Every structure is written in C-alpha cells, then in structure tokens.
Amino acid sequence: MTELRWTWLIARKDLNLEFRAGGRLLSMIAFVVLAGFLFGFALDKGQVPGRAVVASLTWLTVLFASTAGAGRIFDTEEEDGAFRHVLLTPVSRRAVFLGKTVANLALTWLITALSFIALTSFLGVRTSGSLAAHAAIFLPGTIGLSATATFFGRMSRHSNLGDSLLPVLTFPLLAPLVFFGATASARVFMALPWDEISSLVRLLWAFAIGSVAVGAVLFHHVTDE
Amino acid sequence: MESTRVRTAGLLLVWAGVAAILLMHWMVVFWVPTEAAQGVVQRIFYVHVPGAWTTFLAFGIVALASAAYLWLEDERADAAAVAAAEGGLIFGAIMLISGPLWGRVAWGTYWTWEPRLTLTLLLWFTYLGYFLVRGSVADPRRGKRFAAVVAIVGSLNIPLIHVSVSWFRSLHPGPVVIKPEGPTLHPDMLTTLLVSLAGFTMVFLGLFAFRYSIELAARRQARAEDAALAGGLA
Numbered sequence A: 001m002t003e004l005r006w007t008w009l010i011a012r013k014d015l016n017l018e019f020r021a022g023g024r025l026l027s028m029i030a031f032v033v034l035a036g037f038l039f040g041f042a043l044d045k046g047q048v049p050g051r052a053v054v055a056s057l058t059w060l061t062v063l064f065a066s067t068a069g070a071g072r073i074f075d076t077e078e079e080d081g082a083f084r085h086v087l088l089t090p091v092s093r094r095a096v097f098l099g100k101t102v103a104n105l106a107l108t109w110l111i112t113a114l115s116f117i118a119l120t121s122f123l124g125v126r127t128s129g130s131l132a133a134h135a136a137i138f139l140p141g142t143i144g145l146s147a148t149a150t151f152f153g154r155m156s157r158h159s160n161l162g163d164s165l166l167p168v169l170t171f172p173l174l175a176p177l178v179f180f181g182a183t184a185s186a187r188v189f190m191a192l193p194w195d196e197i198s199s200l201v202r203l204l205w206a207f208a209i210g211s212v213a214v215g216a217v218l219f220h221h222v223t224d225e
Numbered sequence B: 001m002e003s004t005r006v007r008t009a010g011l012l013l014v015w016a017g018v019a020a021i022l023l024m025h026w027m028v029v030f031w032v033p034t035e036a037a038q039g040v041v042q043r044i045f046y047v048h049v050p051g052a053w054t055t056f057l058a059f060g061i062v063a064l065a066s067a068a069y070l071w072l073e074d075e076r077a078d079a080a081a082v083a084a085a086e087g088g089l090i091f092g093a094i095m096l097i098s099g100p101l102w103g104r105v106a107w108g109t110y111w112t113w114e115p116r117l118t119l120t121l122l123l124w125f126t127y128l129g130y131f132l133v134r135g136s137v138a139d140p141r142r143g144k145r146f147a148a149v150v151a152i153v154g155s156l157n158i159p160l161i162h163v164s165v166s167w168f169r170s171l172h173p174g175p176v177v178i179k180p181e182g183p184t185l186h187p188d189m190l191t192t193l194l195v196s197l198a199g200f201t202m203v204f205l206g207l208f209a210f211r212y213s214i215e216l217a218a219r220r221q222a223r224a225e226d227a228a229l230a231g232g233l234a
Helices: A003-021 A023-042 A050-079 A082-088 A093-122 A131-156 A162-189 A198-222 B002-030 B040-072 B075-106 B115-136 B140-155 B157-167 B187-233
Strands: none
Touching: A003 A023, A003 A050, A003 A093, A023 A050, A023 A093, A050 A082, A050 A093, A050 A131, A050 A162, A082 A093, A093 A131, A093 A198, A131 A162, A131 A198, A131 B140, A162 A198, A162 B115, A162 B140, A198 B140, B002 B040, B002 B187, B040 B075, B040 B115, B040 B140, B040 B157, B040 B187, B075 B115, B075 B140, B075 B187, B115 B140, B115 B157, B140 B157
C-alpha cells in the first residue's frame, strides 16, 4: 500500500471518529460563533470600523480554535491505548503524521469558513473582497497551522502541563504565519490588487511546505513509545 | 578528572571574557568616538550586538547538540544542549533589554512590532518552551527527546531573523560589519565592537563549559544513586 493511501486511511479514520463522537467539532463550532458574536458585541464600531480589524480577528479566532482542538485528535486513541496499536501497524510515522494533519486540516477549513461568516456578519463587513482571493490565502495558512498544531499536539499529550503547553510551543512559531495571513486578508478586504498580496501568499506557502516537511521528518521522534 | 579540566578551562574563559568586557567599557567611555546621528546612546550598540551574537551562537549550539542527541542518544549531547540553552536565554534577555533602551531614544519607542524584533522575541519564547517541555514530561528520556525536537524546530527561525532586515520593511539597522563591500563602521568603533564580541563570546563559552561539566557530574551522581538503590533492593 502506498504512503498516500495510508495517509488517506488515517485521515478518514480520524474524521469518522470525529463526526461520530462530535464533541470536539461541536465545541470548536460553538467557540468560533461565540467568538464572532463577542468581538462584534465588544467592538465599538463607531471608533474602530469592522473592516479594519475583521482580517486579524478571523485569523486569531482560527488560531485559537484550531490550537485548542488540534491536540484532541490524539485523545480518543490515547485514552484507550489505540494509538499504540496504530504505531504497531506497518504504517510509517510519516503517514500517521500526514493523515492526522489532513484530518485536522479538514476541521480547520470548516472552522475557518464559519469564523469568516460569523465575523463578517457580526462586524457588519458587507463587501468582503473576492472569496477566491480569501481562499487562496487561507489554504496555505491553514495547512501550516494544522501541520504545526498536529505535531506539537502529540507532544503536549505527554506533558503534565496538558493543553496549556500547546499554545506556549505553537504560538511563537505560528506568529509569522498569522501575521502574513492577516496582512494578506486585510489587503483583500481593502480591495488591493493581487500583486500587493502575492508575495505574502508565497511566504504562507513556504511556511506550509516547511512545516509539513519538518513535521513528517521529525514526527517519529515524538511518537516512539 | 575530565570534567575538572573542562570546569577549569571554563573558569579561565569566563575571567578572560570579563577582562575583555571591562576593557570594552573603558573604550566605550573614554576612547571610542561618539556617533554623529544618534549621539551617546549609540554606545548601547557595544552591548546589544554582542548580546545578539552570543544568543544566536548559543541557540545554534542547542540545535546542533539536539540533533546529535536525537541521532546518537548520547547524554553528553543533551547536557551540552541544556547548558547552551540556559546561556542563550540569559544573553537573549540582555539583547531584549538593551534593544528597547536604545530604541526608546533612537526610534522614540521602547518596542515596535517590526520583523526582526518580533521574530527574536518569539525565538526567545520558543527556547523558554524548550525548558517547559523538558520539565513537564514525566519520562525524562522522552522529555529530552521532545525538547531536542523543539530546539531544532525553533532554530529554523534564526536564518529568518538574519534575513528579515532585507526581506521586510524594517526599522532595525542593517549589517554594518559583515557586508560584501567590507565594514562601514569607523575603525575605532569596529575595534571596540570586536573587543566586546570577544569578551561576550568568551564569557558565554566559559559559562557553557562550566555548566556542561556540572550537568554531566549531576547525571553521573544520579546514575550512581540509582545503581546503589537497585543494588540495595536486589
């Protein structure tokens, strides 16, 4: 069986588990909708126009929601010892990492779409630029985010600091990604030409490819039981 | 015996480094010319730049030693990584404190969210995470491995920090010493900077050697106690 097929099987298994149990997904959805509501409620739109902050708030909401959820992808298997069995199968560690990243990515896309809708609605930002341009920015951004969060999510499972360790490890690494992503999205909201955005998207792709590659190479060091 | 030699060499390096730093302070106060545009405050440069150099040297050593540990599982590599990481955090704090003091006068603000400053602060936090990972994992061997992975991933930030001044619009000054056309610094300023760089590097390497030998001795002691306990139980 090829590496790609193993990756797909792991991802499908995780997504099946996720949609059957539903707890993590529901809490992530509730989180992004409530965050959008609270930002819309708390922001004095007379002083700060929603258009000026919607891109940053969307990226931050996606960052917080996906980081909070990412570590959980190992939880179900960890609790009943199933992850050890996954490691005993002939599936390579690389395929396990890539499969879990793909599963996390699918959930991250869902919460990104929801955050985008919630924040543009609650902040009253009607003209939200080209949707294709927004998607072209969020695609590499969410890949980098999911790969990084999946990698360190595995590490935080073994820490007695639990979920509080994951943000400490991931936020410093993800800060450039959020900066590039939020700046690029803000430029789309301002309807700037693609030429002024493309360099940031290239940086997001570089981050995405780098984080997937580093994660795939080093993942066996965080899974050797 | 070997660790005593390393400790003695470390102490000698620290004293030589302290002497060089004292000389640098004399040069800064009495000898080096005052920079025309910024005035006296530019003299923070002789602490800030060596602090930055030493930080990146330390974190580079952490990354290399961590890679060696993952590859060879040699305790000496992990001990070297811990010793260098502690030095990196200390010299990083010197850099992160001296920079804003200089920036307050030069830019009118202690902190600005420009790329080099931000990435450097994030690098410092990543290596703070290095110690959190080590300390929070119950199995020490696993903790060392996780910390080594954090160190390697964190070190990928170092080249980005180096090129950030030329890649992005940045308030931070560009290089004045390592340039294709040669240093553009006044010769006396360059001499003072080199004395300071030598002093900081020697202090760091001395503390690194000293801390490394203590770390190795502590691990030997812990192993001996474990063996004695196991022998007693048997």
